[in-house]
Amino acid sequence: MSGCGDFLGVTRWVAVWMLVVLSPVVSAAGAFQAGLDDSSWLVDSSIYDCRMSHEIPYYGYAVFGQQAGESAEFQLIPQTPRMKSGKAALVSNPPVWKPSAQPREMGWVTITQGERPVTVTGAVFERLLTELFAGQEVSFTRMPWYGADESAQVVLSPVNFRQAYQKYRDCLVKLLPVNxxxxxxxxxxxxxxxxxxxxxxxxxxxxxxxxxxxxxxxxxxxxxxxxxxxxxxxxxxxxxxxxxxxxxxxxxxxxxxxxxxxxxxxxxxxxxxxxxxxxxxxxxxxxxxxxxxxxxxxxxxxxxxxxxxDAPGPADKSPGKSLDKSPEKAGESGEPSLASVSSL
CATH class of the missing domain: 3.30.1330.60 (OmpA-like domain)
Known part of the structure; x- marks a missing residue:
């Protein structure tokens, strides 16, 4: 019977694990995360714009993007406001299938109210790509805007990231130099x-x-x-x-x-x-x-x-014509400790 009991115990553990990782996560602590089987990264490519987006169930989207002639940037795009303005903790976490690995603190990012509460560029942008490519989950944790007691957490899944990232890099090579x-x-x-x-x-x-x-x-x-x-x-x-x-x-x-x-x-x-x-x-x-x-x-x-x-316009088509119209004119300090992330 003990063997049967062990088997049932293992079965229950596997069932719980499947529920956790195979379905969209909205935990009591307000975590938003795609499950293992529905994590996707989609790439939209053109010579004008490259975008790599990740749907986060019940939250919205995470988007890496670059427009021709502009700097690359990462944005969180929620369906509705989820986090209050301030600082969110940015942490690289090992996925559930790497339980022995340790989280890596990545610092803080600014949260603002609006349609794009998080915009990241430069070194932090590159670090996000590096962590996801390495198979790490990346989380943003901050108090929710509506005043709940528990923190809201948005998690980027690394599942299916690498294939999309290669397509995204291929797009970047073909971008026009200007827009x-x-x-x-x-x-x-x-x-x-x-x-x-x-x-x-x-x-x-x-x-x-x-x-x-x-x-x-x-x-x-x-x-x-x-x-x-x-x-x-x-x-x-x-x-x-x-x-x-x-x-x-x-x-x-x-x-x-x-x-x-x-x-x-x-x-x-x-x-x-x-x-x-x-x-x-x-x-x-x-x-x-x-x-x-x-x-x-x-x-x-x-x-x-x-x-x-007042600028010379399309109607003035004579080369060398001296026009009577006037032409167009030229013209963080004091941050909280990452150890206090659970109370954000």
Whole structure:
């Protein structure tokens, strides 16, 4: 009978273990975690954006992501608020199948109210990836926002993480160097009296060309040449033309369709800064690039809209036309001890 009793005991233990790890966890302490059989990491890939997301039952999502031209970041996205503002303890825990391993304290992260209560970048972002890749669970623990006595805990499961992570890395390699917001209004600056493109400015144009050649929804360019007020007005008008043409020539050389580009030049007529200082003149020696994209809706403050209404627009298509309108303007200390995590 003792053998039978041992067998029943083991069976009960296995049944309990299965209940714990094979079903979504919402414990009395408010833990939110995917079970072993429903833990998934999904990857959305494009040349504009890479995202790796993990559904956490009864909580929401954890997302690692990077947009073209931007820094990578991790976010927790709850369906409803779960944790109050403040500091959450970040801990790397061994999974249930590694009972002999020890937890590793990773410090603290800031919790804020809103749709994205946790946003992590930099070294902490990389540490999260490292711990999950190593098969560790990662938990965020903080008092719940609604004032309950027990802490709320959000746990990231490492199950099925590695396969998704490889797809995520493959996506990162293919990301464009910039996004549309970064290039839709660009200023290219020139040395005094020169139409020669500097190395940094060529890099800007290279990035613009890479983006435009990849995005079929880009419709048209408006390239406007300008100078400071040094020298004669007639010479400055000619110089602004050469600058605009130098920019257009490089873009076309990089594969941008010449048919999409309208170039104009204005000499010293439209300064964006005072010509009485060296710094102001540096800003005025420029070619501005404005890119239009099909279906793009720009969201700007009303005062910015008023400024841009005065910019040379699509209707002003004559190269070299001296326009009467004004162009577009340039323009923790005191942390609690990790040992007190259970009381957070």
């Amino acid at each position: 549309f917001e970064q290039i839709r209004r660009t200023a290219i600056y020139f040395p005094s009296g020169s139409d020669a493109l500097k190395a940094d400015e060529i890099t800007k144009l290279d990035n613009i060309a890479v983006y435009v050649n990849a995005d079929d929804s880009v419709g048209s360019f408006y390239v406007d040449g300008h100078t400071d007020s040094a020298g004669h007005r007639s010479d400055n008008l000619e110089l602004s033309q050469r600058r605009a043409e130098a920019v257009v020539a490089l873009l076309v050389e990089r594969g941008v369709s010449a048919e999409k580009i309208t170039s104009r030049w204005h000499g010293e007529r439209y300064p964006v800064a005072t010509n009485r200082s060296a710094k102001g003149r540096d800003q005025n020696r420029r070619v501005t690039i404005r890119i239009e994209k099909v279906g793009y809706v720009e969201t700007v403050a009303p005062e910015v809209q008023m400024e841009e209404q």
